[in-house]
Amino acid sequence: MTDTLTPILTKFWDDPQSWTLATYERHDGYKALARALTMEPQAIIDAVKDSSIRGRGGAGFPTGMKWSFMSPPDGGPRYLVVNADESEPGTCKDIPLMMANPHSLIEGVAISSYAIGCEHAFIYLRGEVVHVYRRLLRAVEEARAAGHLGDNVGGKGVTIDITVHAGAGAYICGEETALLDSLEGRRGQPRLKPPFPGAAGLYARPTSVNNVESIASVPGIILEGSDWFKGMGTEKSTGFGIFSLSGHVANPGQFEAPLGITMRELIELAGGMRGGKKLKFWTPGGSSTPIFTDEHLDVPLDFDSVAAAGSMLGTRALQVFDETVSVVRAVARWTDFYAHESCGKCTPCREGTWWLRQIMNRIEAGQGTQDDIDKLVDICDNILGRSFCALGDAATSPITSAVKYFREEFEAGMTTPAHELFPPEKSVLF
Numbered sequence: 001m002t003d004t005l006t007p008i009l010t011k012f013w014d015d016p017q018s019w020t021l022a023t024y025e026r027h028d029g030y031k032a033l034a035r036a037l038t039m040e041p042q043a044i045i046d047a048v049k050d051s052s053i054r055g056r057g058g059a060g061f062p063t064g065m066k067w068s069f070m071s072p073p074d075g076g077p078r079y080l081v082v083n084a085d086e087s088e089p090g091t092c093k094d095i096p097l098m099m100a101n102p103h104s105l106i107e108g109v110a111i112s113s114y115a116i117g118c119e120h121a122f123i124y125l126r127g128e129v130v131h132v133y134r135r136l137l138r139a140v141e142e143a144r145a146a147g148h149l150g151d152n153v154g155g156k157g158v159t160i161d162i163t164v165h166a167g168a169g170a171y172i173c174g175e176e177t178a179l180l181d182s183l184e185g186r187r188g189q190p191r192l193k194p195p196f197p198g199a200a201g202l203y204a205r206p207t208s209v210n211n212v213e214s215i216a217s218v219p220g221i222i223l224e225g226s227d228w229f230k231g232m233g234t235e236k237s238t239g240f241g242i243f244s245l246s247g248h249v250a251n252p253g254q255f256e257a258p259l260g261i262t263m264r265e266l267i268e269l270a271g272g273m274r275g276g277k278k279l280k281f282w283t284p285g286g287s288s289t290p291i292f293t294d295e296h297l298d299v300p301l302d303f304d305s306v307a308a309a310g311s312m313l314g315t316r317a318l319q320v321f322d323e324t325v326s327v328v329r330a331v332a333r334w335t336d337f338y339a340h341e342s343c344g345k346c347t348p349c350r351e352g353t354w355w356l357r358q359i360m361n362r363i364e365a366g367q368g369t370q371d372d373i374d375k376l377v378d379i380c381d382n383i384l385g386r387s388f389c390a391l392g393d394a395a396t397s398p399i400t401s402a403v404k405y406f407r408e409e410f411e412a413g414m415t416t417p418a419h420e421l422f423p424p425e426k427s428v429l430f
Ligand code: NAD
Pocket: 057, 058, 059, 060, 061, 066, 069, 085, 086, 087, 088, 091, 174, 175, 176, 196, 197, 198, 209, 285, 288, 312, 314, 315, 390
């Protein structure tokens, strides 16, 4: 089974001091940058396009296409902004990547910046992770001292520098335009799109906003070639990705594997279900994606197959819940989260998530009313597709999918509290 794994980004995370420049260079670090600097910027964009890599932040938009959508150079500044505001419940791949191997991201930023004509890139980091902030600052200093960043990168007269910016802990600042507002010093709220950031992003200049894992994958594509990358994964979801297994598996953690691996294989790689319990439900891409059950264990985890099965691959945040867990209680916690994180800009999400939270908490307490399930579904229907950004839609996904697969648990919530149906002491997580 371990042949299924493709440790590339995670290859030497277990090395002592894996985060230092010396370790990275021992593993061919910055060789891709040296090669990239011998190439024309357009050739780098073409290689990334040819690899067909799709964004690893959740939406799966083709990275090379995003770069080529940027307005043509006009002599003014252009920006690369790395979205490192990883905050999706269950998602935990970018933070370990930046802790274990920050130079893979920095090398990716340097190559990508050179490709799109950016001289000053930003890494927008989730503010709560102070340890990652320190590690990135140190790694940027090391890279600058070694000539991998600065005014004369690789002795080629190319200027590339990086500012690491820590946000203030709002989930909405992971939405790319809210992130840009926050970076500009404003309250982070989503902007109207279009214009997309490629046309008018940071300081109204052409900007590419890319996920940490997407950018950290670029050095491999440059060094090994786009055919190497396309040789893994599926035809429309090429390459590899970090799958984060959390919850009721024996050995939770990061499993780097080709896209298209199944949950059944991943659970086996994680040592099976904890305590030999039965799987009840799981999320393919964090709490924003409709839940799956044991019916979906053989769905290939690529963008299209997961969508065809009724969910989204998202950030490959595979949260596993066994038979001891109340789906109502789990969904109620996610709903609390979305109601708390709603930025308040648009009415369907601001008001709707508040109503969803009241009803979910009522059902969890065993005090639901006869029409609560219909109300939940109706409110979700009025949020979905009517909200200003993806947060509103995301809040509805766990609810509508849980009602679809576990309606009887919601019905039981009209008379019996979740803690009686699923005593927390019998469950590891709740
Ligand atoms: P989106 O589909 O609107 O956009 C994805 C990317 O493609 C953006 O960068 C956007 O600018 C670009 N794009 C889309 N259409 C374009 C066009 N016509 N021209 C140019 N560029 C275009 O999705 P989104 O709202 O940016 O992101 C939603 C995703 O974020 C969800 O799938 C979710 O899984 C993920 N998410 C991730 C986290 C996390 O912690 N990593 C947190 C919350 C949500």
